[in-house]
Amino acid sequence: MFRYLLWAVLAFSLVRLVSRLLMPRRAPAPPPPTAAEPGVLVQDPVCGTFVDRSRALVAKDRMGEMRYFCSEACRQKSR
Template sequence: MLRLGLLLLLIFLVFWAARGLVQDLKGLFGRREPSGPAPLSDELVQDPVCGVYCPKSSALSLTREGKTHYFCSEKCRKAFLEASA
C-alpha cells in the first residue's frame, strides 16, 4: 500500500513539473506583448486655461495675433476669449 502511495505521489510530481515546464516554454516562445506604453500617434497640446493636455487633432483651436492656441473644450476657449478681451 505504501508503494502505491509513493508511486501516485511520484506520478503527480512528474505531471506537475511537466505542466510547469510546458507553461514556461509557451511563455518563452509564445507571442509577446510589446513592453512599455504604446507610441502616441498624435501630438499633445496643452490648454492654456486649465493646463490639460489633449490630442492636437481633437483640440479646439484659436489663432490670435499670429499664435495658435489649443483648448480641450469650448468652455476653456470661451474663458480664454473673455480673459483676453
C-alpha cells in the first residue's frame, strides 16, 4: 500500500515537472500595437498569409506597386 502511494507521489511530481517545462509561466507578451497603423493586415502574394503591415517585409514589384511578404523566403520567391 505504501509503495503505491510513493509511486503516486512520484508520478504526480513528474507530471508537474513536465507540464512546467512545456508551459513556462511567462508567456511571451504580445507586441504593443503600433500607433501609426494598428492591426492593418496585408496578404502575402506568395503563400497567402496575412501579415501585420508594420511587421511585413516590403518590396516593389515590376509595376512599381508595393507588396508585402511574411518572410524573406517569400520575398525571394516572388522575384
